[in-house]
Structure formats: C-alpha cells, structure tokens
Amino acid sequence: MARSARRELADLLSAKEMIVVCGSGGTGKTTIAAALGAQAAAVVGGRVLVLTVDPARRLASALGLESFGNSVVQVPPQAFADAGQECRGELWVAMLDTKAGWDELIRRHAPDAALRDTVLANPLYQNITGRFVNSHDYLAMEQLYDLHSAGQYDLVVIDTPPSRNALDLLDAPGRMREFFGSRLLKWLTVPYRSRLFTVASKPFYQIADRILGSRFLQDIAEFFVLFQTMERGFVARAKEVERLLTDDATAFVVVTTLEAAPTREARFLAEELQQRRMPLGAMVLNRTLPADVRQPAAAKAAAALGQVADDAAATERLATLAGAQADAVQHVLAEVAVRFRDVAIIAGREAERRRELESLVPLTAVVPTLAADVHDLAGLLAIGRHLLGDGSR
Amino acid sequence: MTGLLDRELLFVSGKGGTGKTSIAAALADLAVRQGKRTLVCEMDAKGALAAAFEVRALSFHASEVQPGLFGMVMNTEDSLKEYLRLFIRIPLVGRIGPLARTFDFVADAAPGVKEILAIGKLCHEVRERHYDLVIVDAEASGHIVAQIDAPRAIRELVQVGMVRDQTDWMLEILGDSRRTGLVVVATPEEMPVIETIELVEKVQRTTDVDVAAVIANRVLPQWFSSTDAKVFQSLLAPEAQAALAAAAGAKVATVFQAASLAQARREVAVEYLGRLRKGVPAAVPLLLVPELFTRSGGRRVVSLLADALHDELIDAGGAS
Numbered sequence: 001m002a003r004s005a006r007r008e009l010a011d012l013l014s015a016k017e018m019i020v021v022c023g024s025g026g027t028g029k030t031t032i033a034a035a036l037g038a039q040a041a042a043v044v045g046g047r048v049l050v051l052t053v054d055p056a057r058r059l060a061s062a063l064g065l066e067s068f069g070n071s072v073v074q075v076p077p078q079a080f081a082d083a084g085q086e087c088r089g090e091l092w093v094a095m096l097d098t099k100a101g102w103d104e105l106i107r108r109h110a111p112d113a114a115l116r117d118t119v120l121a122n123p124l125y126q127n128i129t130g131r132f133v134n135s136h137d138y139l140a141m142e143q144l145y146d147l148h149s150a151g152q153y154d155l156v157v158i159d160t161p162p163s164r165n166a167l168d169l170l171d172a173p174g175r176m177r178e179f180f181g182s183r184l185l186k187w188l189t190v191p192y193r194s195r196l197f198t199v200a201s202k203p204f205y206q207i208a209d210r211i212l213g214s215r216f217l218q219d220i221a222e223f224f225v226l227f228q229t230m231e232r233g234f235v236a237r238a239k240e241v242e243r244l245l246t247d248d249a250t251a252f253v254v255v256t257t258l259e260a261a262p263t264r265e266a267r268f269l270a271e272e273l274q275q276r277r278m279p280l281g282a283m284v285l286n287r288t289l290p291a292d293v294r295q296p297a298a299a300k301a302a303a304a305l306g307q308v309a310d311d312a313a314a315t316e317r318l319a320t321l322a323g324a325q326a327d328a329v330q331h332v333l334a335e336v337a338v339r340f341r342d343v344a345i346i347a348g349r350e351a352e353r354r355r356e357l358e359s360l361v362p363l364t365a366v367v368p369t370l371a372a373d374v375h376d377l378a379g380l381l382a383i384g385r386h387l388l389g390d391g392s393r
Numbered sequence: 394m395t396g397l398l399d400r401e402l403l404f405v406s407g408k409g410g411t412g413k414t415s416i417a418a419a420l421a422d423l424a425v426r427q428g429k430r431t432l433v434c435e436m437d438a439k440g441a442l443a444a445a446f447e448v449r450a451l452s453f454h455a456s457e458v459q460p461g462l463f464g465m466v467m468n469t470e471d472s473l474k475e476y477l478r479l480f481i482r483i484p485l486v487g488r489i490g491p492l493a494r495t496f497d498f499v500a501d502a503a504p505g506v507k508e509i510l511a512i513g514k515l516c517h518e519v520r521e522r523h524y525d526l527v528i529v530d531a532e533a534s535g536h537i538v539a540q541i542d543a544p545r546a547i548r549e550l551v552q553v554g555m556v557r558d559q560t561d562w563m564l565e566i567l568g569d570s571r572r573t574g575l576v577v578v579a580t581p582e583e584m585p586v587i588e589t590i591e592l593v594e595k596v597q598r599t600t601d602v603d604v605a606a607v608i609a610n611r612v613l614p615q616w617f618s619s620t621d622a623k624v625f626q627s628l629l630a631p632e633a634q635a636a637l638a639a640a641a642g643a644k645v646a647t648v649f650q651a652a653s654l655a656q657a658r659r660e661v662a663v664e665y666l667g668r669l670r671k672g673v674p675a676a677v678p679l680l681l682v683p684e685l686f687t688r689s690g691g692r693r694v695v696s697l698l699a700d701a702l703h704d705e706l707i708d709a710g711g712a713s
Binding site for chain 1: 408409410411414439441444533550551554580582583584585587614616617620621623624625627628630632633636637640641642643644645647648649650651652653654655657658661686687690
C-alpha cells in the first residue's frame, strides 16, 4: 500500500475518538478492529480501547480476555516489547456482553429498586431483550457511547456484532427511540379493559388476540408497563447514542474482502453511510493477493517455468541444485506454472473490484492475505503495520 | 440415511461469508437436475440469491427462475397477511390500516413471532406439497436455532390461541429427519469451523431438527503431494531460485511467492478440515466443495458448485 494511505489512516486514528468497524460477516472485522487499536496504541499513542464482540478463542486469550463480562483489561506493555514493537501508548481491551449490558441499562434507568428487581426477574425480560430492536446492535452502540463519555480513553475502536444486515447497527438507536414512542407500546400498556374499546386499535386487537391468545398478550403488556417507567431514561440515551454516530469525533471503517458478495455489501454499506451522513473514514480491503501477481512479467515467468519443466537438461541441473529427483522437479515446476494462472485470475478480479471501491471511498487501506491466521499480538501488529505503517513518518 | 435431496425441507446455515447462498442455490440446481420441483427461499433479503440466479429481484411470491426452479425471499409481513387470509379468513387484510405499521413492532417485541411466521410459511409450502423440495438460504449460525426452534419456543410461551395450535404440525415436519434437515456450510478457517462445531452440537442438543450434512466450502486445491512439497521447498533455496531466474526471468520469485502462499493456506485449511471432521459427529456426512477459480458469481458458479456437490454426494453413498 502506498505510504501516504498509511499516513492518512494514522491521521484518521489520531484525529478521531471513536472508530466503528463494520462490514459483512467473515471478512475479518474482529481482527482488523484489534489490529487498528493495537497499532494506534503503538504508533499514535494515547490510551486506546478495543471493544470486541466475538473474537477467536486463541486471539482472545492472547490479549488477556479470558472471561466474559464488561471488564476492561490492559494488554501488558511487555507484550508489545515481546512482539518487537515499541508502544507509545496503552492498549486496553474488553468484550461485549449483551446480557450484562442489558442488566446494566435496567439498573441505571429503573426508577426504584423494587421495579428494577421485578423487571430483571420477569420471564419475558430475557427473551425480549434477546430479540427486540436488534438488541446486540443497540448494546454495542450504547457501550461505545458509555466508554467514550467516561473520558478515560483517547480512542475507542469498536468491532460490531454479526448482524443479519449491517444497516441494523446504524439504525438501532433510532429504532430504540421510536419503539418507546410507538403506538404499539402505548396500546400494549393501556389497561386491558379499555383497550377493547379503543376504536382505532380494535381490528388489530381482535386479530392479535385470535392469533396469539389474550393471555400471552397480557403477559407482554404487563412487561411493557414495567418497561415504560424507564422510557425517559432510555429515550434520552438512545438520542445521544444516535447523535454519536454522526459526531465529528466518530469515523466508520468498513472491512471487506475483494470477493463478489462482500464487495457488493461493502459498496452498499458505503452508500448507506453517506446517505445517513455518518462519516466513512476508510475502507479496509482485507486478504488481498500481492499486487505483483498481476504483472505481465510474472505471467511470462510462469509460462517460462512451464518450458523449463519440459527441458530435460534444465530440470537435471535444478535437481542437482535442489538435491531432488529430476522428474519430481519437472512435476513441481509444471504444477507451479499451471496453478499460477488460477492465482492471477483471482488477482485480476480483485484489482477490478478494488478500483470500483476506490472510486467510492476517499481512503482505502490494503491488508494482504497472510500465510497463517492471526493468534497473537505480534500478528495483529504485523497487520497494523500494513494499515498504519510502523510509525516512522 | 435419507439422501440429502430426498428430503422435503432443507435449511442451509453457517457463519456469515462462508457461501451459504451459493451452496443453497447449488443444492437447488442439483435437485432440479434430478427432476424435482424445487423452491429456494432467501431469508435475509440481501439479494444474494437473485444475484446467484442472475435475476432482477425476487419477492415473497415465488417466481420460476428456470423450469422447475422457483425463488422467493421471506418477508414476515407478507407471511402474516397470507396466514390471515388462509387461516382466519379475514378479508381485505391490506385495508387494516394500523396493521402494517404496527406489525413490525409487535413482531420485534413479542418473542418468536417473526420466526414463527417465517417458519410457518416454509412448513406450509412443505405441507401443501407445492414443491418436491424447499431449500432455505437460512439465517447465519448465530440466529438459526431461534429460527428453526421457533415453534417449540412459541408452544412454551403461548398457552392458548391459534398460533399455539398451529405449532403441532410444524413440529411434526421439522422433527422428522426423513423430511427435514439442516445443512451447515463452513470454510476451512478457524472461526467458521468453531462456529460449525458449536452449531451442530447446539442443534442436536436443543432441537429436534436433524443435521443432514456439513459442507466445507472453498477448499483450496492441493498443489503438491507431500514429496513434491519437499522438492518445492528445496527449489526456494537461493541457488535454485537464481538458476530459475536465469532460465525464466526475475519474476520467478513472484510466481514462487504466490505458490508458497497457496501452499501455506492449503496446509492451514487441511488442519481445519481435520478439526471439523473430528468436531462433528461421525454420523453427519462432511462434503467438500473446492475453491472455484473460473468465475466469481452467477449461474455458472451455481452450476459448477452443483457438479462438485453431485460428486461428493455420490461419494457420501447413494445420497443422490
């Protein structure tokens, strides 16, 4: 990647206070979020927090995230030294825990202890919080807000939950706010008897009652009567969380690979962010093939290798150099020559999609496909260097 | 074991990015080749299924994308309207003003409502025998259990009412391994393999739905046998590289670099395939589908994947 792109991304991370890393599933969001955070701590400095959702076990334990819960732990400076990287700042990590997050919200917004305990003990509570208004997405944004407003970190990088739809994440705070103002909630929380006589809701009520049964509706209604007592707190927060997403201090980073479906989704996401006036800071093109694979000279060399394979004298010489059988050398060279075409086809396709995305986004960063998966800080920092450089400007 | 495509309802799930939609489309393509009237339903309405079949857009109302092959996307509101029309015989459902606007909120708030409407529509298609096979491009691994287990969850939560009464026949279809199966798609990488093992375990432990197969998708080809791999390594030594560069040009280094990368990725993939096989009960067949280098999407890929699946199903034993 060009040196200037690295510098620009480093600038972005020093200018912004919150980075929301999003993109479709399987593109390496979690790893990129952690790599951005680690490298920012190392070369930009300051206190950096990475809030992650569902990291691979080995990576989680390498970062010291042994247990779930909303606790924040620091990656020891010694770990950076062991990975051969000087660290100017501090790296902190935490894992998002939806259930604990919801309980925390209830504790905060409940008007009194009795109500708080009633809600927490309600059998529908868990079921409902687990599903409605895309609670994972809302929680992720809520935690980001919380961590940022606590003022303890210079930069918070958040990895986002695997959504059915990446847009759910962006719309989650708005939906939460709307939910409390909705006719449904009002209707559900009207006393049961008078609900029968509310003309506007009558047809709806009749249908719902026939389908779901009045008992179930009543259970839900009771729960929401409790829930509504927390309306003010929830709505106020949701508004602030929503504002955070368009804040100057926030930038989105979209992660994608250059395969067909993720590219399509990344493009869609970039356009939707723009429409919502949410700042798209950069797009990370992850797991790309080395660019020189596409050079005509490389294709020529591959073809020439095929000819070398057919040249008995040449393979004999190489066999002596390599300490192998001549026919094995011949076979290997022929295979390398043929298979290289497959690699070049993919690289060509990637280049095409890359151009397409680059025309949409002001800043793109490239991370090459690696020989092995990333399981430790050293691996994250290696990716981080691809993204931000090594700090020598 | 009942052959995979001899069932009537197949859910295709897996971690995001593993190629669920392509595999669902390929299974459908294969079923149609066997003369089965087949419906494929995309659950998350991202448009990936339409892209796979190279059609403009699919809607809740199934359309024939090629002879014998039908496509649709799930929409719970349409499903509710159809349900009301068919079972409660409420005329002019569309005229009920508040319904559409309020529905989303009800469905969000009341546990399991969205899921039951979706699964209800699918089971309805199976029960009415509109198709020989219904293939569902289902929710990703994080959401699939809530989806397929919705009828049971509803039974536990809802004491009376029509929805409860409707769950019996759905459970009968879903719990019958001759009729219904779940296919989990993974790629040979760390997170997809871990999620697949966990999902299979969870489905077997908590639901009555049979895990019909695990499909390892995008398996990189083996470039070299183990003896050839050693020769390849020795050709990476400086003297050999110098000789090769002299014979074929300086960019030989790039070619070998690409080969090294492919070889390393293949070794990682083999390790994860081993873990996948070990982590999933032996009774569940594991089918391998290779990485395709020819095209990146559309009908051609669906057809190539179907070819690969066909070969694997024959290997797996009389399944096709």
